[in-house]
Amino acid sequence: MCTLLSRVAVCGGTHGNELSGVYLVRELQKTEKxxxxxxxxxxxxxxxxxxxxxxxxxxxxxxxxxxxxTHATLNGxxxxxxxxxxxxxxxxxxxxxxxxxxxxxDLICDLHNTTANMGLCLIAYSxxxxxxxxxxxxxxxxxxxxxxxxxxFDFPPKEAYSLxxxxxxxxxxxxxxxxxxxxRSNIYTTMKAGVQHVMDWVRFFNSGTIFEGGSVExxxxxxxxxxxxxxxxxxxxxxxxxxxxxQDFCLLHPNDPLFQTFSGETLRYKGKEPLYPFFINExxxxxxxxxxxxxxxxxxxxxxxxxxxxxxxxxxxx
Amino acid sequence: MSSHNTVSFSEARRVAVFGGTHGNEMSGVTLxxxxxxxxxxxxxxxxxxKPFITNPKAVEKCSRYxxxxxxxxxxxxxxxxxxxxxxxxxxxxxxxxxxxxxxxxxxxxxDVIFDLHNTTSNMGCTxxxxxxxxxxxxxxMNYIKKAIAPASCxxxxxxxxxxKYSTSRSVAKHPxxxxxxxxxxxxxxxxxxxxxxxxxxxALDFIELFNEGMEFPPCTVDVFRVSERVDYPRDANxxxxxxxxxxxxxxxxxxxxxxxxxxxxxxxxxxxYEGAGTVYPTFINxxxxxxxxxxxxxxxxxxxxxxxxxxx
Numbered sequence: 005m006c007t008l009l010s011r012v013a014v015c016g017g018t019h020g021n022e023l024s025g026v027y028l029v030r031e032l033q034k035t036e037k038x039x040x041x042x043x044x045x046x047x048x049x050x051x052x053x054x055x056x057x058x059x060x061x062x063x064x065x066x067x068x069x070x071x072x073x074t075h076a077t078l079n080g081x082x083x084x085x086x087x088x089x090x091x092x093x094x095x096x097x098x099x100x101x102x103x104x105x106x107x108x109x110d111l112i113c114d115l116h117n118t119t120a121n122m123g124l125c126l127i128a129y130s131x132x133x134x135x136x137x138x139x140x141x142x143x144x145x146x147x148x149x150x151x152x153x154x155x156x157f158d159f160p161p162k163e164a165y166s167l168x169x170x171x172x173x174x175x176x177x178x179x180x181x182x183x184x185x186x187x188r189s190n191i192y193t194t195m196k197a198g199v200q201h202v203m204d205w206v207r208f209f210n211s212g213t214i215f216e217g218g219s220v221e222x223x224x225x226x227x228x229x230x231x232x233x234x235x236x237x238x239x240x241x242x243x244x245x246x247x248x249x250x251q252d253f254c255l256l257h258p259n260d261p262l263f264q265t266f267s268g269e270t271l272r273y274k275g276k277e278p279l280y281p282f283f284i285n286e287x288x289x290x291x292x293x294x295x296x297x298x299x300x301x302x303x304x305x306x307x308x309x310x311x312x313x314x315x316x317x318x319x320x321x322x
Numbered sequence: 323m324s325s326h327n328t329v330s331f332s333e334a335r336r337v338a339v340f341g342g343t344h345g346n347e348m349s350g351v352t353l354x355x356x357x358x359x360x361x362x363x364x365x366x367x368x369x370x371x372k373p374f375i376t377n378p379k380a381v382e383k384c385s386r387y388x389x390x391x392x393x394x395x396x397x398x399x400x401x402x403x404x405x406x407x408x409x410x411x412x413x414x415x416x417x418x419x420x421x422x423x424x425x426x427x428x429x430x431x432x433d434v435i436f437d438l439h440n441t442t443s444n445m446g447c448t449x450x451x452x453x454x455x456x457x458x459x460x461x462x463m464n465y466i467k468k469a470i471a472p473a474s475c476x477x478x479x480x481x482x483x484x485x486k487y488s489t490s491r492s493v494a495k496h497p498x499x500x501x502x503x504x505x506x507x508x509x510x511x512x513x514x515x516x517x518x519x520x521x522x523x524x525a526l527d528f529i530e531l532f533n534e535g536m537e538f539p540p541c542t543v544d545v546f547r548v549s550e551r552v553d554y555p556r557d558a559n560x561x562x563x564x565x566x567x568x569x570x571x572x573x574x575x576x577x578x579x580x581x582x583x584x585x586x587x588x589x590x591x592x593x594x595y596e597g598a599g600t601v602y603p604t605f606i607n608x609x610x611x612x613x614x615x616x617x618x619x620x621x622x623x624x625x626x627x628x629x630x631x632x633x634x
Contacts, residue, residue, distance in 0.1 A: 185612065287509045
């Protein structure tokens, strides 16, 4: 239970070539206060996170901005050799944070695309932040035609490295598949609708609507698997197997195909535990040594009802 | 069938396979690196087949290019430009490639160059032809199409005087572009990789058969001739204000009729195609073409006649 969500930030272009968020932020910034209405309880900041990378249509210029939000990086020393993205992360921390302080915005919604076939995923550092979980459940119900899933990265706040960790509450909206540097109309429309639903939920919440508790399905990241690589050149020696390509969130069993070498040999999953793959063949992760990530699935415990104490009418949403 | 005489060509002895002309188009980069290590798969009797990474710096960065697009750089001006190290990287590369595999337009030039590309567009396995009068290439493309049937292999003819561009492969006597999609830049999809490999295998088989003396009878080849480049709608500042319409997205090679939806603005309005007749769009929503002011290119269907060919 908490007070109003009075300050919300919608961020796009954290990676400059993930274009749904770039174009959505541009559109939102065009219309004056487009997400706000008269007598609003919430003020909305619409932010283009990495303008230089957006201008060049690249993921980043010197270093990945979305890895620059750990406490250590935010509070490190500044010099004229400091990479652009680290300077920028500190600017964003002043604007939207400071991270961990009472002045931080209530909610950050950071918009991303992936080349992986992941549908719409809400990605958060917590599996018990009830605001994130309620928003997730609301999105699932409002968008029944697309797969909507919750991914949990189990990092403590200090080590949380991405932009949404700056707010008191935060999550990334990740939508794919879309090539980087491309706007696909269906993906853009989904992103736009998703952000609208998030804002609707915030308004309902602020106006006193009660959201019933319940259980939701969460995928918690367990580990990453890298491509097989040549020991000398470090180049990859196999591609994601055709039977795994595009099969995000389809359970991967021990001995299922993982990779196909360039000479046609199948390499199989050697883990003992069946896990759910995601971020399968994400372009930006080749350099991070990730061919796919693996998650365990679980149902969260029944969550408390969510409501703001400022209610006048008790409209209940199931 | 026409009464064209058989056209003779000398044996195709020197063949090159280019990868990494765009450093983030991963099928070609991967295949060529593989074949540089072990080229057995691409060797054919009597043919020297050279695999070659055309833009190593772009491959290293996994970006399309470093200074300028290599696949637009083979203009006569660039190929003869003085300046050495002061020239843009890709212009230097173009001159080097012209030395190794050309000179463009001369008798010493390589017989055939295959240039391997990927696209984010849903183009399948497209063969790109630069001249409607290249009977050798037309026969090769006919051979490939028959070999992979019932799968299809559209042929894109770019002979347009204004839209044609100076490609890496254009240093050869018979330049052949292989464009396979959809694949995001920087990503290697195994199905796309294998498809490109199969097309190239058939192409090399054709060359081997030709060199052994097989005569190829006259044939017709259905092609899509490039007609017009269509840009995204933009505002006064040059910013894109609409996206490829969901009805057009992924519909490469399908008819686009006047009145059909073409673009969708960010606030959901439809912009319709207002051309004079039906066209066949391709390169729909190619990532690299946003900066070249191209949302898609229109083509018109045509049937070309290829003369019989045999080796001289």
